[in-house]
Amino acid sequence: MSYEIEVTLAESRKAKPNVNELAFGTCFTDHMFMMDYTPETGWHHPRIVPYAPISLDPAAVVFHYGQAVFEGMKAYRTKEDKILLFRPEKNMERLNLSNERLSIPPVNETFLVEAIKKLVSIEKEWVPADEGTSLYIRPFIIATEPYLGVRPARTYTFIVILSPVGAYYAEGINPVSIYVENNYVRAVKGGTGHTKTSGNYAASFKAQEEAQKHGCAQVLWLDGVEKAYIEEVGSMNVFFKVNGEVWTPALNGSILAGVTRDSVIQLLKEWNIPVKEKRISIEELYAAYTDGTLEEAFGTGTAAVISPIGSLKWNDKNLVINGGESGSLSMKIYDTICGIQTGEKEDPFGWTVEAE
Amino acid sequence: MSYEIEVTLAESRKAKPNVNELAFGTCFTDHMFMMDYTPETGWHHPRIVPYAPISLDPAAVVFHYGQAVFEGMKAYRTKEDKILLFRPEKNMERLNLSNERLSIPPVNETFLVEAIKKLVSIEKEWVPADEGTSLYIRPFIIATEPYLGVRPARTYTFIVILSPVGAYYAEGINPVSIYVENNYVRAVKGGTGHTKTSGNYAASFKAQEEAQKHGCAQVLWLDGVEKAYIEEVGSMNVFFKVNGEVWTPALNGSILAGVTRDSVIQLLKEWNIPVKEKRISIEELYAAYTDGTLEEAFGTGTAAVISPIGSLKWNDKNLVINGGESGSLSMKIYDTICGIQTGEKEDPFGWTVEAE
Ligand SMILES: Cc1ncc(COP(=O)(O)O)c(C=O)c1O
């Protein structure tokens, strides 16, 4: 395919909102990136165009069979007004992993990192400057062929949209209560839990409602087979500090390999804090809680970076962790990763990439 | 909501194709039914409009989080040129079951049966007449709100499109080979397997590819927990005749409750053939095969009605059933259901409904 990105600029620009008054994911920038796939030409016609509705045949495969994958990452503005991306190549690598599982043709990862950098550069003014704010980047692929047979589509569109987002912790970091879900299952080995395919998320809404009914912010997912082993928290990976060690569920085929998860593991290793990727049963965690060795718990993901867990509701038990306060290791990780993302701290791992 | 359906007819009509030369699900009629949902007005503005592309914000929830459900049913032309639907109320009931699991607001089932009848009446000329042909009806709901947070959308569109289809068995009924899938999982209890949500189908494409690599037409799905119990075949329910009895997997929370499945069970009861809904392990089936009591096997679904299974590939074994021929009970069921659907046979169950 031609790697020339055609650019059509919008005739007028939208007013920039006050991001700290915005709900997440409701406001989009002036332009988007698109490219199309056909079996004859492969991925082609990469272009940056004004943000606008897309028109699809009502029989498009994405509507009927959910053949769709996505990614989520962020751009940050440094004090020097540079725009940094955080490990974008990891997201493109994971996109291809999702593509493979969902029978979507692979994309050129290197080219797409360049395309995203170009789009973000054009939308540079949309990257907010206040502490904790960022520009959320949402690449996604949808199956567009109008066809009702149950088989992969022949045509696809890849799109990147951008949304400025306010500080996740505008009111300070408050640890969340988490509801241990015994009923609904997010994913199972042999399924699609290790990918970012759209259907995984609609399937999780009911459990989220359940958590809220129990006064909790998020769900803790157990494995779908034995309902005994910890997998994730909401749309985040999860970590526990137990007796000076840090544990996180091993990637087992039903857990998403989070970019933040990987970054946290690398940091801990760098700091010589023992970190174990292992199978963690809820019973084992409860035992650590009762013998007083469960020191901290936190979720990890692009949106919040680190989300300290203040308590776990498990059946009739309520496990209050670290007195319901954010743990010191959680906070140190949070500060370090945010510092690297915004260029305020040194980046020994080479995680950040400049957009221009 | 107002139950008045606004009708806008197309200015010109498409040429009707020769359905027997058409691939399934590639040709659509002149009109479609639509209605919208907002939290303020509920489902509203039911309308029949010319078939046309739909325009959605690139941030629409359906693209990102797969919040979408669908149904599939058929209309048949009788010798007397009446148009019959087959148990449409069952499909609308199942649609609401899917809605409930996917956090989509419920629809008015009775009204929608009427709306579908009206749409099919308007498209009456599109219902083909040749033996085995029909008009496929695809109702579906998509989440339309532009929003990237992980929660149910606030707005939806319900759409019905129609597609004329040729005879499934244009070349006579040929039993299919089925590949027993040990790796990929379709569904697990606590997930969405008992619903018709879009994501279930994209997740199944890889296994289908696997089946084809092994020279098989479809996959036999085992349960996601023990990988030992039979669930479904491709996008069909599955039945086995063993020693004069008929077995089908019991609805266990991960199996779709097929309308054809239910009809087959009712027929068998009417005929005083013992039918058991039970947990069936692949080992138990293999034991029946080796002791010579596995007499017939067939899939059931709207598309094929009955799809006789000629052989099962299970690891290194190849179980040839009934000498690879369609069984006599399979054929009797097929003839009876098709006869009822097309008005050629008596309908003691009151399954068919006239469109006009
Ligand atoms: C299911 C799930 N788990 C974990 C994560 C965290 O991944 P990352 O750190 O790459 O954002 C995400 C989202 O991004 C997710 O959707």
Ligand SMILES: Cc1ncc(COP(=O)(O)O)c(C=O)c1O
């Ligand atoms: C997964 C699955 N199982 C079974 C069926 C059969 O259901 P029905 O007989 O209602 O067509 C279908 C499709 O329609 C299906 O998608």
